[in-house]
Amino acid sequence: MKAAILERYDEALTSEQFVRYTDVEDPRIDGPNDVIVRIGGAGVCRTDLHIVEGIWRSKVEVRLPYIMGHENAGWVEAIGRGVEGVKVGDAVVCHPLVTSGHCLACRRGDDMHATDSKFPGINANGGYAQYLLTGERALIKLPKSLTPKDVAPYTDAGLTAYRATKKASRHLLPGQYAVVIGAGGLGHIGIQVLNALCAAEIIAIDRADAGLALAKECGAHHQVKADGNEVAAIMELTGGNGAEAVIDFVGEGDAIARGLAMTRNGGYYYIVGYGGKIEIPTIDMITSEKTIVGNLVGTYPELVELMALADRGLVNLVTREYPLEQANQALHDLHHGRIKGRAVLVP
Template identity: 85%
Template sequence: MKAAVLHEFDEKLTAKEFVKFEDVTDPKISRPMDVIVRIGGAGVCRTDLHIVEGIWRSKVDVKLPYIMGHENAGWVEAIGPGVEGVKVGDSVICHPLVTSGHCLACRRGNDMHALDSAFPGINANGGYAQYLLTGQRSLIKLPKSLAPKDVAPYTDAGLTAYRAAKKASRHLLPGEYVAVIGAGGLGHIGIQVLAALCAAEIVVIDRADQSLELAKKCGAHHVVKADGNEVEAVLGLTGGRGAEAVIDFVGEGDAIAKGLSITANGGYYYIVGYGGKIDIPTIDMITSEKTIVGNLVGTYAELVELMALADRGLVELHTKEYRLSQANDALHDLHHGRIHGRAVLIP
């Protein structure tokens, strides 16, 4: 099969080619619950750029060369002898974790914390290819209204944004505020989820005018340009108290400090983007009673819930399509801020 393969890390992201488009061995079924999916769409994520940079080397044991791509959807191509519930030809979206289902975290539904798991595109070969090896427990059959190429990024970007927005929606009340930092690939999904699940006023902060326009279309009630005065702008909107919830889809640069500064006392700061560090004096944590919440992907059930919103038209992905052979173009466009929404590779 054809695949876009990562052969070496590039810490400064200066190479003309991050991956090579080449022939590789087809995946094979070796266990009863294995499933091979013919890829209909593979999302291109900023995490992929972090993988190219080598940031994930301290977290996972990956030997190069390998295939990135952890946001995948397509059609069932082959199944192991123990597989039930899906058949060859079914259109499916893949939860990003492949797990056995036996450990306590799995039994509680928290597959992202499973003791024994594979994460295609992170610690195993992923979907920047024509075919993907996954498992039955990871598959959700798609309704006829949703095509694989249109929903693939929901499996990480959408699911992570949904998980954070769902957490926030559970305590946000009418008359309160939620601030979203970053209206890009994850942020534009999170805005729509917030609009669908809660009645708080949604304030979106971004530095790009195009992203702010997208935020308005996605349901933002207020948009604020990140021009150095965004903290004052948000505090002005909220009567000086700040937002009861802040969801930070950037997580680097000055976004963290500003995000915490606009979180109201007793409020919640949800960190989704990464690359930076949280540095806050303990006395400030005590006196403000702010809560900092990390967010890692989401559960299988949450991906089912997100597909239900998408099926009803309450959440819509804004995507830019590339051929699999154009993976380097997609990665460079993402790196240089030329994608507003999500990029999808199509074999």
């Protein structure tokens, strides 16, 4: 099959070619619950750029060359002898984690912390290819209203945004404020989910005019330019108290300190983006009683819930398609901020 493979790391992200488009061996069914999916769409994520940089080397064991791509959807191509939940030809979206279902975390539905798992595109071959090896437990059959290439980025970008905003929505009341930092690939989904799940006023922050325009399209009630004065702007909008919830899809640079500064006392700061550090004196944690919450993708049931919102038209992805052989162009466009919403590779 054809695939775009990562052969070497590039810490500075200066190479013209991050991945190489070439022929590789087809995946094989080895276990009774294995499923091979013919890829209809593979999302291009900022995490993929972090993988190219080598940031994940200390977190996972993977040998180069391998195939990136952890946001995948397509059609069932082949199944193991024990598979009963899907059949060849079914359109499916893939939860990013493949789990056995036997460990205690799996049985509690806590997929992201399963002790017996693999993560295609992170620590195993992923979906920058024509075919993907996954497991039956990871698959959700798509309704006829949704096509694989249109939903692939939901499996990480959408699911991660959903998990964080769902947590926030549980304590947000009418008349309260939720700030979304970063209105790009994840943020534009988070804004829509907040609108679907709660009645808080939504404030979107982005440094790009295109991001703020997208945020407005997605239902943000206020748009604030990230120009160094965003904390003051948030304070003015919230009557000087700050927001009850701040969801940070950036997680690096000045976004962290400013995100915490615009979180009101007793409020919640949800960190989704990564690359930076959270540094706060313990006395400030005590006196402000702010809660800092980490977010790691999401569970299988949460992906089912997100697909239900998409099926009803309450959440829509903004995507830009690239042929698989143009994976390098998609990665460079993402790196240089030239993509509105999410990029999707289509074999």
